[in-house]
Amino acid sequence: MSSLCLVTGANGHLGNNLVRALLNKRQRVRAGVRDLQNTQPFEDLDCERVYAELRDKDAMLKALEGVDVLYQVAAVFKHWSKDPETEIVQPNINGTKIVLEAAAEAGVKKVVYVSSIAAVGHNGEPLDETTWNEDMINPYYRSKILSERQAWKTANEHKLPMVVILPSTMIGPNAYALSDPMAYVEMIRKRELPLDPNFYFNFVDVRDVADGAISAAENGVDGERYIIANTHSSELGDLISAANKVAPGYKTLRKSPKWLLVAIAKMEELKAKLTGRRASLIVSQVEMFYGCKQEYNIDTAVSQLHYRPRTPSQALEETVSYLFSRYNGCRVN
Numbered sequence: 001m002s003s004l005c006l007v008t009g010a011n012g013h014l015g016n017n018l019v020r021a022l023l024n025k026r027q028r029v030r031a032g033v034r035d036l037q038n039t040q041p042f043e044d045l046d047c048e049r050v051y052a053e054l055r056d057k058d059a060m061l062k063a064l065e066g067v068d069v070l071y072q073v074a075a076v077f078k079h080w081s082k083d084p085e086t087e088i089v090q091p092n093i094n095g096t097k098i099v100l101e102a103a104a105e106a107g108v109k110k111v112v113y114v115s116s117i118a119a120v121g122h123n124g125e126p127l128d129e130t131t132w133n134e135d136m137i138n139p140y141y142r143s144k145i146l147s148e149r150q151a152w153k154t155a156n157e158h159k160l161p162m163v164v165i166l167p168s169t170m171i172g173p174n175a176y177a178l179s180d181p182m183a184y185v186e187m188i189r190k191r192e193l194p195l196d197p198n199f200y201f202n203f204v205d206v207r208d209v210a211d212g213a214i215s216a217a218e219n220g221v222d223g224e225r226y227i228i229a230n231t232h233s234s235e236l237g238d239l240i241s242a243a244n245k246v247a248p249g250y251k252t253l254r255k256s257p258k259w260l261l262v263a264i265a266k267m268e269e270l271k272a273k274l275t276g277r278r279a280s281l282i283v284s285q286v287e288m289f290y291g292c293k294q295e296y297n298i299d300t301a302v303s304q305l306h307y308r309p310r311t312p313s314q315a316l317e318e319t320v321s322y323l324f325s326r327y328n329g330c331r332v333n
Contacts, residue, residue, distance in 0.1 A: 002026055002027050002028050003027060003028065003068035003069050003109075004027075004028045004029075004030060004066055004067050004068050004069075005022055005027050005028065005029050005030065005067065005068065005069045005070075005071060005217075006030045006032055006050075006052070006063055006064060006067045006069075006070050006071065007019050007022070007029060007030070007031055007032060007071045007073055008032040008052050008054065008070075008071065008072055008073050008074035008099065009032070009033075009073040009074030009075065010031035010032055010033050010041070010042075010047075010049070010052075010073070011031075011033045011035070011038050011041040011042075011176065012073065012074070012077075012177075012179075013170060013172075013174070013175045013176075013177075013179050013182070013206055014073050014114065014167070014170060014206055014209055014210065014213075015031075015071075015073040015074065016041045016042075016174050016176065017172070017173070017174050017206045017207055017209075017210040018071055018073060018210040018213055018214070019031050019042075019045060019047055020045065020174065020210070021207065021210040021211060021214055022214065023045060023046060023047060025214065029047040029048070030047065030048045030049075030050055030063065030067065031045075031047045031048065031049045031050070032050055032051075032052025032063050032074070033049060033050075033051070033052060034051070034052065034053050036049060036051055040176055041174070041176045050062070050063045051063065052074070054074055054091075054094075054095030054096070054098055054099045055091065055094055055095050055098055056098075057098050057101070057102050060098060060099050060102035060103075061102050061105060061106060064102055064103055064106035064108060065106060067103075067106060067108055068108065068109045068110065069108070069109065069110045069111075069112065069217050070099075070103050070108045070110070070111045070112070071112045071114070071213055071217070072096070072099055072100070072103075072111060072112065072113045072114060072151075073114045073213075074095070074099075075092050075095070075114070075143075075144075075147070076088050076091050076092050076140075076143065077140070077179060077180070078140060078180070078278065079138060079139065079140045079180065079279075079282055079284070079285060080139075080269070080272060080278050080279040080282050081139070081278075082272075082273060082276065084139035085139070088139045088140060088143050089139055089142055089143040089146065091143075092143040092144070092146075092147040093143065093146050093147050093150050095147075096113075096147045096148075096150045096151050096154070097150050097154050100113075100151060100154040100155060100158070100160060100162075101154060101158065103160060104154075104158035104159075104160045108160070109161065110161050110162075110163075110217055111155065111160055111161065111162040111163075112162075112163055112164075112165060112213050112216050112217050112220070113148070113151045113155075113162055113163070113164045113165075114164075114165055114167065114213065115144060115147070115148040115151070115164050115165065115166050115225070116144040116166060116167060117166050117167065117168045117169075117202065117227065117229060117294065117296065118133065118138075118140065118141040118144040118145065119132065119133055119141075119144045119145045119148045119166060120132070120133055120166055120227065120296070121133030121134070121135060122202075122288075122292055122293070122294040122295070123292065124292055124293045124295065125295060126295045126296060126297045127227075127295070127296055127297065128227065128296070128297040128299075128300070129166070129224070129225040129226065129227055129300055132145070133145050135288070137284045137287060137288070138282075138284035138285065138288055139284075141284075141288070148164060151164065152164075161222045162222060162223070163216045163217070163220035163221065163222060163223070163224055163225075163226065164224070164225045164226070165209070165212055165213055165216050165225075165226050165227075165228050166225055166226065166227045166228060166229075167204060167209045167212075167228045167229070168201075168202035168203070168204045168227075168228070168229035168230060168294065168296065169181045169201040169202055169203050169204065169294075170203075170204055170205075170206040170209055171185060171203050171204070171205065171206065171315055171316065171319040172205040172206035172207055172315065172318065172319055172322065173206070173207070173318070173319075173322045173326075174206070175206075175322075175326075181201065181203075182319070182323075184201075185239065185316070185319055185320065185323060186323055188236070188239050188240070188243060188250075189243060189320055189323050189324065191250070193236075193253065194253070195253055195254055195255070195256035195260075196235075196236045196237075196252070196253040196254060196255040196256060197236070197256055197261055197281075197286075197289070197290070198235075198236075198255050198256060198258075198261075198290055198291050199235075199236070199289040199290065200233040200234065200235050200289070200291075200292060200293040200294055201233060201234060201289075201294060202229045202230050202232070202233045202234070202294040202295070202296060202312075203230060203233075203234050203312050203315050203316060204228065204229055204230045204309055204310075204312075204315060205309065205310045205314075205315040205318070205319075207310075208228070208307070208308075208309040208310055208315075209228050211307075212226065212228040212301060212305055212307050213228075215305040215306060215307065216305055219304060219305055219306070220304065220305060221304065224300075224304075226300055226301045226304070226305060226307075227296045227297070227298050227300065227301060228298075228301055228307065228309075229294075229296040229298055229309075230296075230298075230309050230311070230312050230315070231298065231309075231311075231312075232293075232295060232312065233293045233294040233295055233312075234312045234313075234316065236252075236253065237252060238312065238313065238316065239316055239320075240252055240253075241313070242313060242316035242317040242319075242320050243320050245317050245320075246317060246320045246321050246324060247320075247324065258286065258290050258291075261281070261286045261290065262283055262286050264281060265279070265281045265282050265283045265285065265286050266283060268280055268281050268282065269282055269283065
């Protein structure tokens with residue numbers, strides 16, 4: 001009989017693609033979600049859906065009954081909130097501790113913990129799994145750094161077999177709500193980006209990340225980290241080129257000076273505090289991303305996990321095509 005897998009955050013971008021990839025491999029899948037009424041991501045998918053709130057240990061123990069492999073995907077993924085420590089940082093840290101304690105108590109045989117290249121950092125040089133980010137000016141980045149450290153601490157205390165994957169900026173299909181990276185690509189597709197922010201992102205297709213997670217469960221070495229990224233980062237010009245292959249007519253944009261982006265970010269933060277709606281850009285993002293390439297050494301994942309990602313240009317082109325087909329005119333909240 002195939003293993004029973006629990007995927008937390010199964011209605012999210014990575015979680016849903018991971019459920020699909022596991023089903024394609026004829027695995028038994030239990031999809032963990034917080035909102036059981038949200039059924040759209042699971043139409044025509046032969047999987048069990050269960051309530052899984054990371055900070056509810058009783059719920060997690062129930063969701064983990066009989067589970068062989070836990071794919072811990074769920075996390076708060078946003079860069080701004082009125083109270084980032086309460087709404088972003090602590091939920092990710094505490095949720096990590098609770099779900100891994102529950103996994104140990106439930107007798108889970110393997111955990112694949114989804115961290116992020118946020119926990120590795122970026123400085124323009126190719127970084128590998130031995131690197132830890134020490135820059136915590138951004139609340140989301142701080143939450144991922146501290147959450148992964150909490151994951152290792154909890155796993156070691158409970159002797160829980162665990163591997164960690166560190167995805168870069170995920171794009172691709174089956175996005176039932178637009179993440180920040182997908183919203184960025186959508187802005188470009190809809191010609192709503194006024195200037196080139198001079199940001200470089202290491203784009204990776206979410207389906208390749210899902211395959212990497214499954215391979216980490218099957219082939220990964222307990223106690224290891226694996227960067228699941230691409231061979232190089234991409235600038236706005238690469239996104240424009242991808243968009244033009246799908247629908248010709250996109251033009252290059254003028255590169256913004258850093259001071260202008262900082263000013264825009266400060267205005268966005270002020271507006272967000274007054275209205276409660278998320279800021280589309282914050283100062284810490286400008287400080288982290290402006291002019292800095294996100295480059296990573298993926299040799300460990302290639303050799304141990306047989307990881308073979310789509311090229312950045314292929315991933316971007318397919319994402320733009322997906323957005324045209326599914327999200328044309330979609331409002332991003």
